[in-house]
Amino acid sequence: MSNVVDGDLTVAEGPGVPRLKGRGTPWRERFFELSLLASLAVGVIFLGGLLMYVVVEGWPRLDSRLWTNFPDLINPANAGAQSAITGTIWVIGFTALYCLPTGVLTAIYLEEYADPNRWWNRAIEINIQNLAAVPSIVYGILGLGIISRGLGFGQTVLTASLTLSLLVLPVVIIAAREAIRAVPQSIRQASLALGATQWQTIWRQVLPAAVPGMATGSILALSRAIGEAAPLLLLGGLTFITFNPTGVHSQFTVLPIQIFNWISQSRAEFTALASAAIVILLVILLAMNSLAIWLRNHYSRRW
Structure with a gap:
């Protein structure tokens, strides 16, 4: 050599x-x-x-009182965050129900069906990219003016979940589009060459291959929504509720608002409560991110 x-x-x-x-x-x-x-x-x-x-x-x-007791402004030793934890689960659950199917279907249309030369498709893409950078407080104003007051839904779980759905929908669409775009064109061409229709190709070949990217992006988007407080404060998310939501038309509070309420109190006991609630919120976020990592590793394919 x-x-x-x-x-x-x-x-x-x-x-x-x-x-x-x-x-x-x-x-x-x-x-x-x-x-x-x-x-x-x-x-x-x-x-x-x-x-x-x-x-x-x-x-x-950090004991069972935190998730079994309701808030108490008089006796912080027995106060808990059960209503906030339950409200968070309700709001995020309906947010996922509203935004994930809409985001995935929009991504499928833009990537597989839309003609990029049409002006309305270009306008949709530009608006999605711009909406992803809009501050969350703007979505809170939109939810207050149109969803809460305009549609008459009031200060309910439905209003909060629809507002957060609008907040994270651009992120879900962008993540789903990137996942669909990452599937090789040879997979589509081979399916079409064997006689499958375009929808059969998308349903049986493209979507299963794009699941890891779409699931990861969707869960990370919901992780952002679970920590939002500003839009929900505008929507009137109450800070002191001693009952759990029973439906989409129930009043609610969530962990970020409950933490904001406790940290605003003057007594030191509420500072400890707020810190413990932050730990609970971080545990939920870590669980969601761990699920995203597991889905990505379990369903990922190497081309």
């Missing part, structure tokens, strides 16, 4: 494919890499410190 030196590269010649060996990493690249690592370390350290503070502060109240 012989080595040929050409500028800053050493070419290793021999049987097989030639390899390029760099003489060394330039100091600019090394500095940039160290800067990235330092930025990552700062973020991880601050995040770890915040998590540690929240866990230590809320540890005395």
